[in-house]
Amino acid sequence: xxxxxxxxxxxxxxxxxxxxxxxxxxxxxxxxxxxxxxxxxxxxxxxxxxxxxxxxxxxxxxxxxxxxxxxxxxxxxxxxxxxxxxxxxxxxxxxxxxxxxxxxxxxxxxxxxxxxxxxxxxxxxxxxxxxxxxxxxxxxxxxxxxxxxxxxxxxxxxxxxxxxxxxxxxxxxxxxxxxxxxxxxxxxxxxxxxxxxxxxxxxxxxxxxxxxxxxxxxxxxxxxxxxxxxxxxxxxxxxxxxxxxxxxxxxxxxxxxxxxxxxxxxxxxxxxxxxxxxxxxxxxxxxxxxxxxxxxxxxxxxxxxxxxxxxxxxxxxxxxxxxxxxxxxxxxxxxxxxxxxxxxxxxxxxxxxxxxxxxxxxxxxxxxxxxxxxxxxxxxxxxxxxxxxxxxxxxxxxxxxxxxxxxxxxxxxxxxxxxxxxxxxxxxxxxxxxxxxxxxxxxxxxxxxxxxxxxxxxxxxxxxxxxxxxxxxxxxxxxxxxxxxxxxxxxxxxxxxxxxxxxxxxxxxxxxxxxxxxxxxxxxxxxxxxxxxxxxxxxxxxxxxxxxxxxxxxxxxxxxxxxxxxxxxxxxxxxxxxxxxxxxxxxxxxxxxxxxxxxxxxxxxxxxxxxxxxxxxxxxxxxxxxxxxxxxxxxxxxxxxxxxxxxxxxxxxxxxxxxxxxxxxxxxxxxxxxxxxxxxxxxxxxxxxxxxxxxxxxxxxxxxxxxxxxxxxxxxxxxx
Numbered sequence: 254x255x256x257x258x259x260x261x262x263x264x265x266x267x268x269x270x271x272x273x274x275x276x277x278x279x280x281x282x283x284x285x286x287x288x289x290x291x292x293x294x295x296x297x298x299x300x301x302x303x304x305x306x307x308x309x310x311x312x313x314x315x316x317x318x319x320x321x322x323x324x325x326x327x328x329x330x331x332x333x334x335x336x337x338x339x340x341x342x343x344x345x346x347x348x349x350x351x352x353x354x355x356x357x358x359x360x361x362x363x364x365x366x367x368x369x370x371x372x373x374x375x376x377x378x379x380x381x382x383x384x385x386x387x388x389x390x391x392x393x394x395x396x397x398x399x400x401x402x403x404x405x406x407x408x409x410x411x412x413x414x415x416x417x418x419x420x421x422x423x424x425x426x427x428x429x430x431x432x433x434x435x436x437x438x439x440x441x442x443x444x445x446x447x448x449x450x451x452x453x454x455x456x457x458x459x460x461x462x463x464x465x466x467x468x469x470x471x472x473x474x475x476x477x478x479x480x481x482x483x484x485x486x487x488x489x490x491x492x493x494x495x496x497x498x499x500x501x502x503x504x505x506x507x508x509x510x511x512x513x514x515x516x517x518x519x520x521x522x523x524x525x526x527x528x529x530x531x532x533x534x535x536x537x538x539x540x541x542x543x544x545x546x547x548x549x550x551x552x553x554x555x556x557x558x559x560x561x562x563x564x565x566x567x568x569x570x571x572x573x574x575x576x577x578x579x580x581x582x583x584x585x586x587x588x589x590x591x592x593x594x595x596x597x598x599x600x601x602x603x604x605x606x607x608x609x610x611x612x613x614x615x616x617x618x619x620x621x622x623x624x625x626x627x628x629x630x631x632x633x634x635x636x637x638x639x640x641x642x643x644x645x646x647x648x649x650x651x652x653x654x655x656x657x658x659x660x661x662x663x664x665x666x667x668x669x670x671x672x673x674x675x676x677x678x679x680x681x682x683x684x685x686x687x688x689x690x691x692x693x694x695x696x697x698x699x700x701x702x703x704x705x706x707x708x709x710x711x712x713x714x715x716x717x718x719x720x721x722x723x724x725x726x727x728x729x730x731x732x733x734x735x736x737x738x739x740x741x742x743x744x745x746x747x748x749x750x751x752x753x754x755x756x757x758x759x760x761x762x763x764x765x766x767x768x769x770x771x772x773x774x775x776x777x778x779x780x781x782x783x784x785x786x787x788x789x790x791x792x793x794x795x796x797x798x799x800x801x802x803x804x805x806x807x808x809x810x811x812x813x814x815x816x817x818x819x820x821x822x823x824x825x826x827x828x829x830x831x832x833x834x835x836x837x838x839x840x841x842x843x844x845x846x847x848x849x850x851x852x853x854x855x856x857x858x859x860x861x862x863x864x865x866x867x868x869x870x871x872x873x874x875x876x877x878x879x880x881x882x883x884x885x886x887x888x889x890x891x892x893x894x895x896x897x898x899x900x901x902x903x904x905x906x907x908x909x910x911x912x913x914x915x916x917x918x919x920x921x922x923x924x925x926x927x928x929x930x931x932x933x934x935x936x937x938x939x940x941x942x943x944x945x946x947x948x949x950x951x952x953x954x955x956x957x958x959x960x961x962x963x964x965x966x967x968x969x970x971x972x973x
Contacts, residue, residue: 254723254730254731254734255637255638255641255719255723256641258565258719258722258723259638259641259642259715259716259719261559261564261565262555262556262559262715262718262719262722263711263715265555265558265559265564266551266552266555266711266714266715266718267551267555267711268607268706268707268708268709268710268711268714269707270551270554271547271548271550271551271607271707271710271711271714272547272607272702272705272707272710274300274546274547274550274551275539275543275544275546275547275548275607275702275705275710276539276543276702277296277300278293278296278297278532278543278546278547279536279537279538279539279543279701279702280536280537281293281296281536282333282357282535282536283532283533283534283535283536283538284331284362284363284446284533284534284535285328285510285533285578285579285581285582286316286327286328286329286330286331286508286509286510286578287330287331287332287333287508288330288332289536290510290511290532290533290578291509291511293532294311294511294512294513294532294576295311297513297532297546297550297576298311298513300550301513301515301550301553301554304550304553304554304557304558305557305561306515306516306517306553306554306557307516307517307518307557308514308515308516308518309513309514309515309516310513310514310515311511311512311513311514312511312512312513312514312585312586312589313509313510313511314327314509314510314511314512314582314585314589315327315507315509315510316328316329316330316507316508316509316510317329317507317508318449318451318453318455318505318507319451319453320451321451322581322584322585322587322588322589323584323587323588323887323888323889324887324889324891324894324895324965325580325581325584325889325892325894325895326449326450326451326581326894326897326898327510327581327585328363328448328449328455328510328581329449329455329505329506329507329508330505330506330507330508330509330510331362331363331455331503331504331505332503332504332506333353333360333364333501333502333503334502334503335353335354335500335501335502336351336352336353336359336360336364336461336500336501336502336503337349337351337352337353337498337499337500337501338350338351338352338359338422338461338497338498338499339497339498339499340471340495340496340497341373341496341497341498342493342494342495342496343474343478343493343494343495343496350422350461350463350467350471350497351461351462351463356442356698357535357536357698358442358443358444358445358462358535358697358698359442359461359462359463359698360460360461360462360501361405361421361423361445361446361447361458361459361460361461361462362444362445362446362447362535363446363447363448363449363455363505364420364447364458364459364460364501364503365455365456365457365458365459365501365503365505366456366459366501366502366503366504367459367499367500367501370500371498371499371500372419372420372498372499372500373496373497373498373499374395374396374397374419374420374496374497374499375395375396375397375494375495375496376396376397376398376399376422376471376475376495376496376497377393377396377397377398377399377475378398378399378400378472378475378476379391379398379399379400379402379408379412381400381401381402382402383402385407385411385905388411388412388416389411389415389416391416393412393416393417393418394416394417394418395417395418395419396418396419397418397419397420397421397422397497397499398412398418398420398421398422399422399424399468399471399472399475400421400422400423400424400425401423401424401425401426401468402425403425405421405423405445405447406448406901406904407901408421409421409447409457409458410901413457413458414457414458419499420458420459420460420461420499421458421459421460421461422460422461422462422463422468422471422497423443423445423460423461423462423463424462424463424464424465424467424468424469424471425443425445426438426441426443426465427443427696429614429691429692429693429695432613432614432615432691432692432693433614433691433693433695435465438465438693439464439465439466439469440464440465440466440699441464441465441694441697441698441699442462442463442464442697442698443462443696443697444534444535444696444697444698445460445462447460448897449897450897450898450899451897451898452898455505456505459499459501461499471495474495475495478493478494478495481493510578510581510582510585511577511582512575512576512577512578512582512585512586513532513575513576513577514573514574514575514586515553515573515574516571516572516573516574517553517556517557517560517568517571517572518567518571519567519568519569519570519571519572519725520567520568520569521569521570522571523570523596523818524569524570524571524596524597524598524818525570525571525572525573525596525597525598525725526570526571526572526573526597526598526599526600526601526721526724526725527572527573527574527575527597527599527600527601527675527682527684528549528552528572528573528574528575528600528601528602528603528717528721529549529574529575529576529577529583529600529601529602529603529671529672529675529684530542530545530546530548530549530575530576530602530603530604530671531545531546531576531577531578531579531580531582531583531604531670531671532546532576532577532578532582533578533579533582534579534696535698537698537700537701537702538700539700539701539702539704539705540605540606540607540608540689540692540694540695540700540704540705541604541605541692541695541696541700542579542603542604542605544603544605544606544607544608544705544710545602545603545604545605545606546576547607547710548603548606548607548710548713548714548717549574549576549603549717550576551710551714552574552714552717552718552721553572553574555714555718556572556718556721556722565722566726568722568725568726569725569726569727569728570598570724570725570726571725572721572722572725573597577671579670579671580671580673580674580892580894581894583671583674583675584674584889587674587675587680587889588888588889591888594680594681594682595681597675597682598724598815598816599629599631599634599682599683599684599724599815600631600672600675600676600682600683600684601631601635601684601685601686601687601717601720601721602670602671602672602675602684602685602686602687603686603687603688603713603717604669604670604671604686604687604688605688605689605690605692605695606618606687606688606689606709606710606713607689607705607706607709607710607713607714608689608692608704608705608706608709609704609705609706609709610658610659610689610706610709612693612704613692613693613694613704614691614692614693615659615690615691615692616659616689616690616691616692617659617660617661617689617690617691618639618658618659618660618661618687618688618689618709618712618713619660619661619664619686619687619688619689619690620632620635620636620639620660620661620662620663620664620685620686620687621664621665621666621667621672621685621686621687621688622663622664622665622666622685623666623672623676623683623684623685624666624668624676624677624678624923624926625665625666625801625805625926625944626678626926626927626940627676627677627678627681627683627926628805628806628808628809628812629676629683629809629812630683630735630736630738630739630809630810630812630813630815630816631683631684631685631724631812632663632683632685632809633735633738633739633742633809634720634723634724634735634738635685635716635720636662636663636742637738638716638719638720638723639660639662639716640662642656642712642715642716643655643656643658643660643662644656645657645658658708658709658712663742668922670686670688671684672684672685672686673890673892674889674890677889677890677926678926678927678929679885679888679889679929680888680889683812687713687716687717689709724816727816729817729819729822729825731816732813732816732817732822732826733825733826733829735813735816736810736813736826736829736830736833739806739809739810739813740810740833740836740837743806743809743810743837744806744836744837744840746802746806747799747802747803747806747837747840747841747844748840748844750798750799750802750844751795751799751844751845751847751848754791754794754795754798754799754848755791755795755848755851755852757791758787758791758852758855759855761787761791762784762787762859762861765783765784765787782866782867783864784859784861785861785862785863785864786864786865786866786867788852788853788856788861788862788863788864789863789864789865789866790866791852792849792852792853792863793866795845795848795849795852796845796849797939797942797943798943798946799841799844799845799848800841800845801940801943801944802841803837803838803841806837807834807837807838810830810833810834810837811830813826813830814826814827814830872951874950874951874954874955875935875950877934877954878933878934878935878938878950878953878954879933879934879935880933880970880971881933881934881968881969881970881971882930882931882932882933882934882968882969882970882971883928883934883937883957883966883967883968884928884930884966884967884968884969885928885930885965885966886964886965886966886967887965890925890926891925891928891960891965891966895963895965896959896960896963896965898963899959899963903959903962906959907956907959910952910955910956914949914951914952916947917947917948917949917952919945920941920945920947920948920949920952920953921952921953921956923940923941923944923945924937924938924941924953924957927940927941928966930969933971934950934953934954934957935950937953938950938953941953
């Protein structure tokens, strides 16, 4: 249904032109709420106008640090002119450690200014993993601390604000094993930033970023100098110190944040497809995410030229594009255009696309589906297109095709980008994402243009344009194909889930030893169950998880109705979807029965008898969860940005909670998607367990209490 469109677009879309646009965007230092971001937005605006895109508009939103949209604060504008860090002692020879104009990632973003003549101070090593009480005993007054401590906010609040440290010198390497470790990635500087809430704390700290290599050298120099001082003391000579001179010209002020909007109109007003890519991040940020922005600009050019020339007819629906600051800009736009949200029948998010797969780690092209709380037909449409594009090379006999690029189709929701906002259930725009991951150069100063692949841009751009146009122009024949695709794929997902559960059961059995397991009360970890209890657990899992999957597939089918407003077409779809949902229900029942029979047969062949699961004692958290309904007080997702004003003490409590309930943080992320104001917390917990395979009610109750304290949710007792 889309192959002809894809082939036509592929010929028009230019990966080469896209890379040139990406290169231009990568020349701007694009920190959220900054002159550099504004300049990048202005460049994109002018580029789009040069392509004669019908509508191009740049929106400006206040950026005062005290204002917010849907609970997301907009950072106060920050401008930086220059930043340098020089090593001046112990030997008196000056050596450049950081220069902003050479590498913008060499400064901690949103650093305050030094006095006009700069700051000079001794550098000391801050041992990693110190507790607050240990840290507070140190003499840090007017000193620069060299550290790879991950909690930058803690360092800012205690070391700088409380103890008077002059600044932070940061050499943390965020590892992505095996592609990026401190040992194999010694020259890169990490993208590091101070983040502030709405309480006016901006400009309370400054810092610089070193590479691992520089950090190790400076650490060695400090240790060698300290060792040498022992000898100097014995000889009665003056001791030496490692000192640096820092100078930063920067400022905070009430400013603005921009969103670039461009639009290809449809024949009919109302329904639209929306495509987004975030424009922010430090210079160069070529892959993350000048690539997504450059790709969408070229998508708009290619589609507009094809429509203008008559090779493609004007689509039925409009196609709207946004280039904005990640999360923040998306909140700004949607909160300012709430009445328009129901018009969007589909979305797509491009984040880190066009990466050369021969360098930089995996960089696998991933199609990430919508969250299970918002199943949508869009996933299977884009998946079908990627599958077709992967048949680029024929085998020897020409009987099949395969890809020369690495890709992972149909991957579960993970989050981390703007599809989180668009695809949240109370926003309701089905939005899959294209991303390439993992990436060795992610969030470092080495994310540069030469690592961008024209071929990957060509592929992803052509797919994105095809997806947008196909859905924008879908009529009843295309809609019926979409419904069938969702139906067939949905049955396949149920079958795959059944198979995976059975295989996981066998894996768990194999990992069991003959020693009776200790039965813990907290959350019944699988590793603590006996083989006999595993049988019971998986028989229960098979039913609950397959029924969960069935319900998601029903919702995905229901979403197809969004593609038409015609009453007659809706009636045709209604009858078809009813039949398809009945078929999926029958298929789910068959899979449940077959999988249960298989488990029982395997257990019997191994002389394993079914044994009841240990029951966790119900406590006050269970009682609370069963009767209380959490209700969100803001629209859209509750994210870490919603908690920027959290106190340091509460932040410590949250971290302690995550340490107590290890590996449970993904369950919170999932739970927040299910907060619909109707379900009790216990019902949400059941959905979470079926969604990602684990849950802890005490953890959710305790963690959501923070959200209640900070005015993000409230509770309502379920009616009896």
